[in-house]
Structure formats: structure tokens, C-alpha cells
Amino acid sequence: MGTLTRRAGVLTGTAVLAATLAACGGSDADGDGDAVHLTISANAVRDGKNTEEAAWIEDWVIPAFEEEQRAAGVEVDVEFEPSGVDDEQFKTRLALDLQAGSGPDIMTLDGIWVGEFAQAGYLEPLPDTDWEGWTQIPEAVQQLASYEDQLYGIPFGTDGRVLFYNKELFAEAGLPTDDWQPTSWDELLDAAEALSELDGVTPIQLNAGTTMGEATTMQGLLPLLAGAGEAVHDDAAGWTGASDGLVAALQLYADVYGGGLGDPVLQQEAQGRDRSFQKFADDEIGILIEGDYFWRSVLNPDGGTAPMADRDETVGWALIPATAPGQGVEGRDFVSMSGGSVRAVNPASDHAELAYELLTFMNSAEAITAAAEDSARITAREDVNETVLADDPMLSFIADEVLPLTSFRPPLAEYPQVSVLLQGATGAVAAGERTPREAADDYATALEEVVGGAG
Missing domain, CATH: 3.40.190.10 (Periplasmic binding protein-like II)
Incomplete structure (x- = not known):
């Protein structure tokens, strides 16, 4: 910048x-x-x-x-x-x-x-x-x-987005507790695979679909796009269309939901985000991508919407990794999104x-x-x-x-419409209705109508 x-x-x-x-x-x-x-x-x-x-x-x-x-x-x-x-x-x-x-x-x-x-x-x-x-x-x-x-x-x-994780579930799955920090998407998926061995536990919550609204874009697609080395908009090139980075981000959705590491039905429920918060507080979700709001206002033992009495002892956090070290936006190893x-x-x-x-x-x-x-x-x-x-x-x-x-996020008038299109792409992949490439192409076609062409 x-x-x-x-x-x-x-x-x-x-x-x-x-x-x-x-x-x-x-x-x-x-x-x-x-x-x-x-x-x-x-x-x-x-x-x-x-x-x-x-x-x-x-x-x-x-x-x-x-x-x-x-x-x-x-x-x-x-x-x-x-x-x-x-x-x-x-x-x-x-x-x-x-x-x-x-x-x-x-x-x-x-x-x-x-x-x-x-x-x-x-x-x-x-x-x-x-x-x-x-x-x-x-x-x-x-x-x-x-x-x-x-x-x-x-x-x-x-604020800032990170990976929140449940230390007790990590211990049960044989994962590190106090110092877990994945350095790639593969390592993130490896941890989710280990958590999948636990009964009654959803390994990872990655917001998807239009029901989750802007939470899908900010806690899901945009951090992943940044992790793939791209921004949704560039001042010189314009809006990002069906790029390699977008396909890679959607592929992670396919890996999570197609691989049984996430709950695709939860993404479609009217109160799905709130339910995911409660499930995490009830030790039923292993990893959840969220902003610090989740820590201070949701899990807060004093007045939180899904209070977790042992929050300070049980909840860990880690940076969101790029696809691989150095592959994030501006060559970063780790990424985040803020509002x-x-x-x-x-x-x-x-x-x-x-x-x-x-x-x-x-x-x-x-x-x-x-x-x-x-x-x-x-x-x-x-x-x-x-x-x-x-x-x-x-x-x-x-x-x-x-x-x-x-x-x-880009501070542009078109962004809210673009965000909804991205939400739709993630939802289609999470539900198994479209492949990552198909969803990216659908998004790019709709983007053309909204902003007059992708960058």
C-alpha cells in the first residue's frame, strides 16, 4: 500500500x-x-x-x-x-x-x-x-x-479476525494446546481431520452462504482470499473476478464441507451463526474463525451472549495462515481482516x-x-x-x-452487492451444488452486471 x-x-x-x-x-x-x-x-x-x-x-x-x-x-x-x-x-x-x-x-x-x-x-x-x-x-x-x-x-x-480453538478438544485429539499455530491451509485441515475423530464435535466452523450475511464475507471468504495472495478489489485493476485466488479460497470451502469437517446445514439456518457460537461454548466446535467480538461479547463469562465460564482457560487463538508461508497478500505469512x-x-x-x-x-x-x-x-x-x-x-x-x-474491505458503494455475490459462491460450494471453479465463474458473471466488469 x-x-x-x-x-x-x-x-x-x-x-x-x-x-x-x-x-x-x-x-x-x-x-x-x-x-x-x-x-x-x-x-x-x-x-x-x-x-x-x-x-x-x-x-x-x-x-x-x-x-x-x-x-x-x-x-x-x-x-x-x-x-x-x-x-x-x-x-x-x-x-x-x-x-x-x-x-x-x-x-x-x-x-x-x-x-x-x-x-x-x-x-x-x-x-x-x-x-x-x-x-x-x-x-x-x-x-x-x-x-x-x-x-x-x-x-x-x-478489530481483527483470528482462529479460535478449544484447548480441551485439541488435547483429546492429540493436538497442541497452548502453542498451536498453523502455518498453511494444509496444517489447518490436518488439525480439523484430527478433531473429526471426536464424537459429537464439528471440527471447524467456516461461515458460508447468504444466511450468515456479511459474517460470511468478513470471517470467511475475504481472509481466505487474502491468504491466497489477493484482495477483492485493487485500485488499479478493479474488482477481482474468477481469479486463481478466489478458486483456491472456494476450494478450502469444498475441503471443509465436502470433507465432512464442517456442518453445511448450520450455514443455512436462520440463526446459524448464533448456533455456532453456542456450539463452540458447549465444546461442540473445535475451530472457529471470528473477530475479537467473539471473545469479548459472545464468550465473555460476564454478560456474553453465549457465556463460557472457563473461557480464559479453555479458549486459544492463532493467526490465520496464508495458503503457505509467504503466499498471502503482500507476501505475508499470516492474514486477517478488520473493520x-x-x-x-x-x-x-x-x-x-x-x-x-x-x-x-x-x-x-x-x-x-x-x-x-x-x-x-x-x-x-x-x-x-x-x-x-x-x-x-x-x-x-x-x-x-x-x-x-x-x-x-474496499470502501466503495458497490461493495455490499459484491459481498452478497461472494456469499452466494461460498454457499453453493458448501452445499455441494457447484465446484469451486463453477462458483467462481458464476460470481464473475454476476459481478459483471453489478460493477460493469471485473478487474
Whole structure:
């Protein structure tokens, strides 16, 4: 990936901005002559969706930023605009506001929306500043907020996919427990074969089909495609069609489900993903590919959706290997996929410079640490992760070992449709309806109709 860039030419520094506003007697752009008015929007609402984020913005960010600016001689009034709707509904409403030249000064976006919003002119590249946070956010994670090698926002939270495994089942199958790390797909299949000797155990859960939705793409097809040395989209070549890498990834599905190492019926059930979580918690699945959400929110003994009382002793994790060492995307031995959210400045803001100050303030080490106080989760900042994840070896593993080698979905408008096509290809192979080559060709034909041709 090329070096990410930001455009130059925007005032930086609280002191410079304060002096500019003070020279004008403060800002009267809002007509009150007293304070600059800024708004923050996120799909979060107290006691509802993403309640922790809403509470952090209202209780910590707003008063702390207003106090900091007041000390610098700038009167600012920050307002939070909460929301608690479906993500697509939030996205549509936000896009309509931006299209009309209005909308919040600071907005929270799913990273997958960045390219689409940038293409539409709803976002502009960030100013070229020496903000200290960029040295703490790995370049791999900066991809979350980038489009065509330019940064349009600041990533503030992310995740990573790994292989989770049950140490007790591994011990029964004669497999390593504390240090299992396959270095190829063959070694992964070898472990699954060993687990297949255990009664009542599904060796591996590899999400497949459209019923699993985006979980199939993010926890299944895309990591395998990266392991085969390819990305689903390349800025220069376009969308990947019926490539050798796609056929190889689909072949692994055929090996798992055609070889009796996975449960193809589970992939078709309406609640199949939740059932796979429960089966893992009940010691009925040996290996499961998932994100850290599985560890902190599903298996969590305290309030998880499928709590596992002995999680910390029984659950192990390992990196997802490439097909063979050095064969992954960018020559990597191991691969992963990540998602996450991005905060950005509205280019139509009447106070874009002060809004940028608020943006960097919200992503400072102090602010992100405050956001992570109640529940440890992976942030975009390495310095914060070192502190807030110190007592959680699994999340520390994601932050230290996975994020430097991870990849992200292409932030393009066509991606959701492409994702559904990929899900269909995996489902057809898992059900034994199509060979890997046939499913890849079917996908490429449908891709032509969606995006006007594969790369």
C-alpha cells in the first residue's frame, strides 16, 4: 500500500485558531455573538444503541473540549445529535444532509462508507498536520479511513479476525494446546481431520452462504482470499473476478464441507451463526474463525451472549495462515481482516478549523482512554491499547500481532452487492451444488452486471 497522504494548507494548533477567532471578537457566524456552535453526530443514543459512545461524547468529550477551548480564549458550544437507528438508515439520512450542504460538523462513519462519501464529495482529505496521533495509529489501521491513498478521517476503533480453538478438544485429539499455530491451509485441515475423530464435535466452523450475511464475507471468504495472495478489489485493476485466488479460497470451502469437517446445514439456518457460537461454548466446535467480538461479547463469562465460564482457560487463538508461508497478500505469512469506525469533519462546516481541533481532541490518547474505561476494546491507538488491554491477553494479541498485518474491505458503494455475490459462491460450494471453479465463474458473471466488469 502506498503512503497515505493528507492535503496541506489548513491552520493548525489551538493557539493559532484561538488568536484568529479572538481577533474577530469570537465568532458570530451563529448569530449569537457569544460562542461557536459545533455538532457531533453518531449512530449512538444513551440507554440505546451504542450507549457507551453516546455517554462518552456527552459526559466526557463535550465538557472537556469546551473547557480546553475556553482556557485558550475560545468560547465554543458543542451539541451531540444522537441516533439509534439501523446503520443503513443512519447512512442515508447523513448522506442526504451532506448532499444538501448541511449536516453535523463531526460525524461518525462505518469505515466501509469512506470511499463512497469521498467519491460523492461529502468528505475531503484531511489537512496535512503534525498531529501526534498519526505516530500511534499503524499505517495498516489508517487504511480504514483512507481512499485512493488519501486520509479522509481518523479511525478510532477496529478489530481483527483470528482462529479460535478449544484447548480441551485439541488435547483429546492429540493436538497442541497452548502453542498451536498453523502455518498453511494444509496444517489447518490436518488439525480439523484430527478433531473429526471426536464424537459429537464439528471440527471447524467456516461461515458460508447468504444466511450468515456479511459474517460470511468478513470471517470467511475475504481472509481466505487474502491468504491466497489477493484482495477483492485493487485500485488499479478493479474488482477481482474468477481469479486463481478466489478458486483456491472456494476450494478450502469444498475441503471443509465436502470433507465432512464442517456442518453445511448450520450455514443455512436462520440463526446459524448464533448456533455456532453456542456450539463452540458447549465444546461442540473445535475451530472457529471470528473477530475479537467473539471473545469479548459472545464468550465473555460476564454478560456474553453465549457465556463460557472457563473461557480464559479453555479458549486459544492463532493467526490465520496464508495458503503457505509467504503466499498471502503482500507476501505475508499470516492474514486477517478488520473493520471499524471513522470520525470525519464535514467539509461544509462553517467552522472547519475548529471542527478539526475537535476531531483530533476526540482521538487523543486521553479521550480514547476515557472511552475505553468501562469496557476494554481495541482502539486505533497503540499507546492506548498498551494500557487498556494490558490485562486481556486475547485483545492484546489482536492489537500487537494482528493489526500490523490486517486488511480492510474496499470502501466503495458497490461493495455490499459484491459481498452478497461472494456469499452466494461460498454457499453453493458448501452445499455441494457447484465446484469451486463453477462458483467462481458464476460470481464473475454476476459481478459483471453489478460493477460493469471485473478487474
